[in-house]
Amino acid sequence: MRIKLLADIKKGMKRRIVIEKLSRTFSVLGDATRIRIIFVLLREELCVAELSSLLQISHSAISHQLRALKDLDLVKSRKEGKKVYYSLSDRHIENLFNEGLKHVLEKI
Amino acid sequence: MRIKLLADIKKGMKRRIVIEKLSRTFSVLGDATRIRIIFVLLREELCVAELSSLLQISHSAISHQLRALKDLDLVKSRKEGKKVYYSLSDRHIENLFNEGLKHVLEKI
């Protein structure tokens, strides 16, 4: 084992909080339903009923998943009367998706 | 509901296989142990024992996680005598990480 190299790498390791947050962010993207939600939100902000109709998933399930996405700051919401419109919270998400897609499409 | 918009968005939706593969890829990144493995592999290719020592995780656990990463083509391996050296399989992974980090560090 290359002890010196390992010690050097160890110094450069990220803080635990960063690791945790990053893994939780990827984790929340690691679900087909949430991926589909984000895909359509890339096109347009949508309310719960529209997402439910588009993806053929119950209002409740959509709502639960939107909460998960919101907890990790991946989507934001805007109230308009009874409806709540959801959209992506920033442009990094589009970049993340495009990088992920590049990787996936290369290996198919 | 904006029926016409929804129909239009529906047309642009990705195929199921792409959604599945992408979500599985993000999912495999959604674990602190695997994130740490990838972080150190960004610096240098490492063998199982080195990863185990560096991250203070059993050989077996490391080996299981490396398999998960390899199944999704995130890492590749190279045998040298008794040892097996692992490294990242392509440069997209570094970009993915950097985009993820940007998002995470912005919200901390």
Added chain:
DNA sequence: TTATCATATGAATACATGTTCACATAATAA
């Protein structure tokens, strides 16, 4: 050959997670 080292793997356990169901809010209409 046998012994040792490095890694891989299957089973089992414990924990995490997605969906459904029932119900609770919140906003508007009647």
Added chain:
DNA sequence: TTATTATGTGAACATGTATTCATATGATAA
């Protein structure tokens, strides 16, 4: 007010997953 619409939420169930343990494989050395 009550009724209706849109969304949110807690509990429960089922499924998925990470780690440990024991064991297996593969490579090298003696």
